[in-house]
Amino acid sequence: MQPILNAETVSIYYGPKRAVNEVSLSILPNTVNALIGPSGCGKTTFLRAINRMHDVTPGAKVTGKITLDGQDIYASDMDPVAVRRRIGMVFQKPNPFPTMSVYDNVASGLRLSGVTNKSYLDQIVERSLRQAALWDEVKDRLKSPATGLSGGQQQRLCIARALAVEPEVLLMDEPTSALDPASTSRIEDLLATLKKDVTILIVTHNMQQAARVSDTTSFFLNGDLVENGVTADIFTNPKDERTEAYVTGRFG
Numbered sequence: 001m002q003p004i005l006n007a008e009t010v011s012i013y014y015g016p017k018r019a020v021n022e023v024s025l026s027i028l029p030n031t032v033n034a035l036i037g038p039s040g041c042g043k044t045t046f047l048r049a050i051n052r053m054h055d056v057t058p059g060a061k062v063t064g065k066i067t068l069d070g071q072d073i074y075a076s077d078m079d080p081v082a083v084r085r086r087i088g089m090v091f092q093k094p095n096p097f098p099t100m101s102v103y104d105n106v107a108s109g110l111r112l113s114g115v116t117n118k119s120y121l122d123q124i125v126e127r128s129l130r131q132a133a134l135w136d137e138v139k140d141r142l143k144s145p146a147t148g149l150s151g152g153q154q155q156r157l158c159i160a161r162a163l164a165v166e167p168e169v170l171l172m173d174e175p176t177s178a179l180d181p182a183s184t185s186r187i188e189d190l191l192a193t194l195k196k197d198v199t200i201l202i203v204t205h206n207m208q209q210a211a212r213v214s215d216t217t218s219f220f221l222n223g224d225l226v227e228n229g230v231t232a233d234i235f236t237n238p239k240d241e242r243t244e245a246y247v248t249g250r251f252g
């Protein structure tokens with residue numbers, strides 16, 4: 001099977017400081033991939049390179065090559081906005097558009113790309129909210145402000161908003177670390193169904209979460225990708241002693 005996403009000797013700099021060192025990583029379609037490692041090891045920096053978020057960080061520079069379906073996402077004829085439509089992102093803190101309703105949040109991406117047909121928008125909003133396991137909770141309050149939802153609901157709304165434009169890849173940066181255990185567990189359950197439609201990269205500090213939700217795990221340390229492999233192997237039979245130290249809780 002061909003990887004959907006491929007990183008080849010990717011380094012990322014903030015000014016002169018290198019935060020990610022020559023990382024190479026292949027991701028197969030319809031899988032969940034966990035990125036783990038201690039704070040400051042470069043997980044967020046690496047994730048943001050995948051949908052060209054560093055384009056808008058002054059002083060940041062990405063070298064090496066990242067391909068999506070074999071296409072170089074940093075090629076000069078690649079539109080970063082189009083890349084971000086194909087590779088969506090969900091952040092640690094739920095960030096619904098605060099002045100918009102539940103419905104308008106989910107419809108925002110399609111409207112930005114020029115869709116105005118109401119019945120089509122209705123259909124996509126419902127589909128996306130169902131995919132994010134939120135429809136039943138909000139179907140009677142679609143016109144209410146998104147900020148009236150609980151934290152866990154807001155995060156599922158952000159997932160629905162990301163899914164509405166049918167991305168191929170979804171990047172999730174510690175998506176449950178601001179949520180209570182019940183909301184966390186709803187989102188973890190969701191990932192197993194979502195991966196039928198979208199390939200997922202999830203940063204997590206929670207080892208149990210990585211073990212529960214992911215097919216493959218990548219362990220980062222000081223900007224290096226130390227080890228990457230099938231999740232069960234990383235947790236029970238790591239090749240590198242630094243991986244073992246981290247997954248057994250001896251540092252980090």
Ligand SMILES: Nc1ncnc2c1ncn2[C@@H]1O[C@H](COP(=O)(O)OP(=O)(O)O)[C@@H](O)[C@H]1O
Pocket residue numbers: 014019037038039040041042043044045046057
């Ligand atoms: N905008 C930035 N400017 C300068 N340095 C940054 C910036 N963002 C992150 N860093 C640095 O890059 C390194 C990796 O950070 P980050 O990717 O956020 O780590 P993680 O997500 O694994 O906690 C850290 O040393 C951090 O201080």
Ligand SMILES: [Mg+2]
Pocket residue numbers: 043044045173203
């Ligand atoms: Mg981070």
